Amino acid sequence: MCFTSSARLWPSDEKKPLVGLAASSPTAAGGFCCCCATAADDDGGMVESCAAVRVADASKSVTATASVRVRMRITPGWHPLHCPCLGTAKRRRTRSREAITNGRRSSDIARFICRSSSLHYSRRVHQDDVVILTLYAEELRATMRGHFAWLGAGVVLLALGGVAAAATQDTWVDGYGIIAYFLVPLAFVPLAAGVIAAPRANRFVESLFTAPVERRDWFIAKMLVLLTLGVAYYIALLPILGVYLAHVPMPLLLRKLLMWAPGLLVASIAIGTLIGVLFIGRSIAAPTATGMGILLAYAALVPLQELMVARGNGATRIGGLTLLSPAVLLKNALGFTLVTGMIPATRTATWVAVAFVIGGALAIATWTFLHLQGVETWEARRGQRWTVTAAVAALCIVPVGIADRNYDVAAPRPNTAPAIPGLFARGNGNFGLTDPGGALSFRCCGTMLNRDAPIATDADTKQDLLILLPVETNRKLTQFSLKLDPQGGLTATAGGGAAMPPLEEHTYDSDVGPVAADGHHVKTGWIARVPVSLHPTRPSDIGGNRYPMTIAVTYAAEGDAMPHVLTSRTAVNAQVTTGMYEMAGAGSLLPIWCFAAAWRRWRRTR
Secondary structure (H helix, E strand, O other): OEEEEEOOOOOOOOOOOOOOOOOOOOOOOOOOEEEOOOOOOOOOOOOEEEEEEEEEEEOEEEEEEEOOOOOOEOOOOOOOHOHHHHHHHHHHHHHHHHHHHHOEEEEEHHHHHHHHHHHHHHHHHHHHHHHHHHHHHHHHHHHHHHOHHHHHHHHHHHHHHHHHHHHHOOOOHHHHHHHHHHHHHHHHHHHHHHHHHHHHHHHHHHHHOOOOOOEEEEHHHHHHHHHHHHHHHHHHOHHHHHHHHHHHOOHHHHHHHHHHHHHHHHHHHHHHHHHHHHHOOOOHHHHHHHHHHHHHHHHHHHHHHHHHHHOOOOOHHHHHHHHHHHHHHHHHHHHHOOOOEEEOOHHHHHHHHHHHHHHHHHHHHHHHHHHOOOOOOOOOOOOHHHHHHHHHHHHHHHHHHHHOOEEEEEEEOOOOOOOOOOOOOOOOOOOOEOOOOOOOOOOOOOOOOOOOOOOEOOEEEEEEEEEEEEEOOOOEEEEEEEEEEEEEOOEEEEEEOOOOOOOEEEEEOOOOOOEEOOOOOOEEEEEEEEEEEEEEEOOOOOOEEEEEEEEEEEEOOOOOOOOEEEEEEEEEEEEEEOOHHHHHHHHHHHHHHHHHHHHHHHHHHO
16 A cells, blocks of 8 residues: 655644654564654755655555655754654654554554645645746736836737728638737747746846745746736637627638637747747847747748648648648648648547647746756756757657648538639629719729629619620610529619610720620720619628629620620629728727726836
8 A cells, every 4th residue: 555645744833843754664573663854944955855654564464655745954864763753762662662562553544644644735735826826916917017018919909900990891701810810829939938038038037046936836827927818819809709790600710710729829828938948048039039930930831731732732741841830730630721622631640749749848848947947057967958959859840740641631611602713803794883873993894793892781782784795886786685693692683674774885995895796806885784783691701792693695786697695604792881890999999998008007107
């Protein structure tokens, strides 16, 4: 039976010696030997030692061992039988004999030891938690008391709010999501490196190494501060997200981004902490610059991986190097893409690689800070230095070697937007949308009918559909019919009861007019203006909603033997009209609060 605990057996105040158990060996007679050690009150000689007591039961030949950790000073020539609490040598022998003859069972003694040790262990764990929480609170306050801390936070959040508002003019998830849920979380790499390296730069570490505070507790508190900043950033994104979800159901891509961002925050903090620990110096320039380099490398590997997978080279050796980035690993593990259409068929090994990178970075940073470094210099032996080097190299090599690279499964659709071939083609079309009575737009007649003037969702919008007929003005139009086939939640109806719509003359530049039946470009031709009513519903994004609509026109002019048909698959651009203002308002709430806190801080300390 072995009972182990890491605590003193019974408490004592500061003025009395700390009583614990010291190492002893079982007696030949089958009894037990118990002794204590006196803790030093000064700095010298104070160590943590594992003390043990063995209790032997001669009748059952069972030895119970209990060990506790005590802070004590062992003086030269010290022996277990020299315990001051046992009195004289005669008294010590008498106590030993009494203990043996009384027949104390080993189970009773072990039960007493475990009960006392467990009680003090729980008490010590509670005290450690209180210390860590106190350090965490003070470090968090110190972080926000820094020069321009609130101002910097306000600027970052204001920039994100501006991006969120501007992104409403096109696909919001693509424009804003990549910045808010990908690039900014990666920025925690240099941030964490600077925060961890700052105590050595401002010489606070000298106080840390000499204060009555465990370095372990301070390190945990510092990590909690970084995690708190990450959580605060994630929470700061919720108002903007709330505006989006108030108008649009959450698409798959946004759901994946919401899971991607916390993983990137944790990975960035772990890697940034490792960088901050490895750089010992009087300046934070080196760790911060290294963190920026790592940030750029991690960010650049994501589009490179997308490009190589799109070209079928994701499983090659160069494609495997992109797995150095935790962003790529997390993206593959979550099973989504940003551009390409393929994802790995299996993801278990990728999750293992993600856990290895995050856990390994934290383990190396913790071990290095607590055991290999002093106040200003490294105190590691050569073997320990090689161990750190090999561990850091493993963080780069192992993910590349074990992560999944079998890009054989089609990626899920990022949203519910319909696919429109040639969506961004410009010109060379025969259809365009304008306001009622408006002139032909300069950038007219591409696949998207109203590229520069999106209409409102969930509302009726009156527009004029301009049809560029390939008929010269010297020929009279004799037949005309229009058919609209809207899709994807768009409702479109053509107005005007007359069989022949109003016709307008228009002169085109050379070789840019509509192509006639014989293949030549019309120089001066007819434009038919048809009033239409459009009502888009079920938006797939807050901006950049493209609703497909197939337009078919049948026409005939003087001299034609049979009617001609113009058919085109076009798209109508729509957006949530109030989305820009709502995003701007939601994105300005927290920046205003941060600026107010910065102003209040400046007024108090000026």
